[in-house]
Structures are given as structure tokens and as C-alpha cells.
Amino acid sequence: MNSRKVDVLVIENQVSDIEMILEALHGQSAGIKTAVVTNGFSALDYLEKHKPGVILLNPMLSDMEGIEFLRTLRAQPPTADIPVIVLTRHSDERSRSDVRELGVNGYVHKTNDVQVLADHFTAFQYLMSHEAVGKAA
Template sequence: MSSIHNVEILIVEDTAADAEMAVRAFKKNNLANNIYVVGDGEEALDFIYARGQFEERAEQAAPKIILLDLKLPKVDGLEVLRTLKADPVKKLIPVIVLTSSREERDIVESYSLGVNSYIVKPVDFDKFVEAVRNLGLYWLLLNQAPSLK
């Protein structure tokens, strides 16, 4: 896909169709140039901590936002969230949970771990595009994030 460097949006999604739809939604809204998709939690953590296959990536160049699915192979979304939000540096990266689950416990757990937003993926793609546009506008353009050094 695209370069692992200068990634603005990291999408953690094991379902390729969902990932593609998300990317399409961002692109449709002209929100991001560099979107990178990882398929599971382990890969997501490797990417952020610049290890494994992402060794050559500069760790300091953190994505602007992370879209995190909860149901993931190997390390699930909540575990990834917990790891990131427990890290004093990485916790500054906004994490938006984007999931099919309306389960209350997932919502509660996510917020208690420090998630920045929680979005349920609508089946209706138009609504999905609308939702992605809204979160992109906010987190990428309006939100003034602290610089990660």
C-alpha cells in the first residue's frame, strides 16, 4: 500500500473490505494523504513502536490518529488501547475505536481505558462516510494535538 513513513492515519482493521471502505470514506472526504492499514493488534503495536517489520520507521513520526477495531486477531483492540494509553508518550495519540459492536461493555471498557472516540460502524455506507468525515474533520483539522517528541 502506501509508505510506512509520514503516516497520518493508522487503521487497525482485520477485515479488508471494512478497511477499504474506511480508506475510501477518508479519501472521498479528501481528508488524508497517507493512510496505513494494519490487520491485527500485534502489527499495530509493532508499527507504533517501530519494531519488527516496521524497524526502519521513525518511531517519533506518530500517526495523527489511530482508527482501532476492537475485534482483532492475536492482540485485540482493547489490549492495544490499554498498551497505548498506559504509555505516557503514546497515550497522546488520539485513538478512535471504530467497531461494529454496540455492546455496552465494550463501550464502557474503551472509555475507561482512555479512548478518544467510539464510533459504531453503520451498515449503511452513506452514513459510514458521513461518520468518517465528521471524525476526520475534528481529529485531523480542528483538534490541536500536542507535538510528540
């Protein structure tokens, strides 16, 4: 991504996707610290103690829908402003509009190509860093 240290929370329940996401993230920069949880309730528990710089969310979790997780996240002041990128294999417009209404910052169609995912993460990090610079100015 870039040389700035970034804490990333990955919320994913598919082992193969976790491996691919971690490979894409760690291939970008040594400055990325990742935490992985496999369900929404574990993610909410994690967020009570930590505030990552970004959340990568699979909206199809085993214990709660991604929409429910996003509503909970956005309703709590300590977590309401954490950027969220949805990673999914579903690319229909309904899925996109459902999560867009809850303020996601990115929507990435999962691919088995690690470099494509890495490029998406790099672009997102670039946009977020420039947005932060704009707010500071």
C-alpha cells in the same frame, strides 16, 4: 475531512471493512495518508517508528483484544496522546464503557454505508481541530 494533512493508522482485520474505511477516508480529502495493519502486534511495531494523527481501531483483533492494545498504547508516553476511534459492529453499553475507560476519543458503529462513516470521520476531524485551537489559545 479537511485540507490539513492527516496520517491515519487503520487497525482492522476484515478485508471488506478495510476497503470501506479507506473509501470513506479518501473520499473526504486528498490530504489523508493511511497505513493499514491487520493485527495489534503489527500496530505496535508500526507505532515504534511512526506517530499517526489518529488511530482507527477494530477492538476485535485476531492476536490481541482491543482493550489490551489500548492499555499498551496509553501506557507508553510516545503514543499515549494519539486519538483513537473505535470502529465496531458491537454497540452494547459494556463494549463502550470498557474502551471509554481507556480514553478513546470516539466510538463509531460500523455500517456498510460509506457516507455514514465518512460523515463520522469528518465530524471527528472537525472536533479535534477545534480542540487543538482551544488548547493553543
